Amino acid sequence: MVSIRQKLVSVTQATKVTNGKNNARKYIVVHETDNTNTGADADAHARLQINGNSRDASWHWQVDENEAVQSFEHFWACWAAGTFTGNNQGIHVEICVNRDGDFNKALQNTASLVAKIMKEENIPISKVVQHNYFSGKNCPRNIRAGKVSWATFLQMVSNANSVQPEKPIPDSKKYRIQTGTYNDRKVAESVVEVLKTRFGWIAYVEQNGNNFRVKTGTFVGITAAQNAENKIKTARLAQVTYILEA
Known part of the structure; x- marks a missing residue:
């Protein structure tokens, strides 16, 4: 099986x-x-x-x-x-x-x-x-x-055919979303604020040299992570996003 x-x-x-x-x-x-x-x-x-x-x-x-x-x-x-x-x-x-x-x-x-x-x-x-x-x-x-x-x-x-296979199980791995970089910290912070207030997510700003990126908290399963990524893009909060394993 x-x-x-x-x-x-x-x-x-x-x-x-x-x-x-x-x-x-x-x-x-x-x-x-x-x-x-x-x-x-x-x-x-x-x-x-x-x-x-x-x-x-x-x-x-x-x-x-x-x-x-x-x-x-x-x-x-x-x-x-x-x-x-x-x-x-x-x-x-x-x-x-x-x-x-x-x-x-x-x-x-x-x-x-x-x-x-x-x-x-x-x-x-x-x-x-x-x-x-x-x-x-x-x-x-x-x-x-x-x-x-x-x-x-x-x-x-x-x-x-006489054996009943196991039912599909969901992907239980954890993922987080990371945006591309912003050159203005205030812009990144405004994105974090939207993610927190509109979507109720955990999010924070991470500095990358002279630029800044936004990372979210974790989502369980790739489908949840993909849905979250689509929300960010639909809201036009970032042009570039990545799904990372947490």
Whole structure:
């Protein structure tokens, strides 16, 4: 039974790297990250998506030997399949292949996740496909090379259908918002005052050489932090903001 949690990309970021909230959800598409770097696990790939992927790409889930992390709700049409149909009809799951991970365990967790999605979205196993099915790309590479056959993986999915996975748990990490710098302390202090009086937040001014920046108190979970960041930008209190782990 795979451990599941959400680390959702902000709506602002999602609109930049998807075809919008138009996913027909007819397929579950299995990928491999092809990222063998040490530490390139599910959390690392989830953070990559939250922080703004340098590539024009997105996917719903990433899975390693420990957990499955969701970056996008299934209604988002992510850019992962390499074709319009695949992007607009697929729920995309990336298996991590980092060299310090356990690929076989990641595969088992992926099978458990796929079985869960099949039940939730009413998708038959005949519509569980490889990335290769849409674009012809050699992905998922290790499965296609026979490290574990596709037939074996589908059998793992079928076997997992009788197991109830854990429910998603919220991100319990703490974050704070930091603005870019102001060259006038009074301007920074006025921003702090707004954050305190209008939003009821803890906030303070931090000096940075001859400039000043504003930092907030902590927010629990990336979603709360992203919402706070959006409030600051909507109120036009700062042009540049950063989400930092507390």
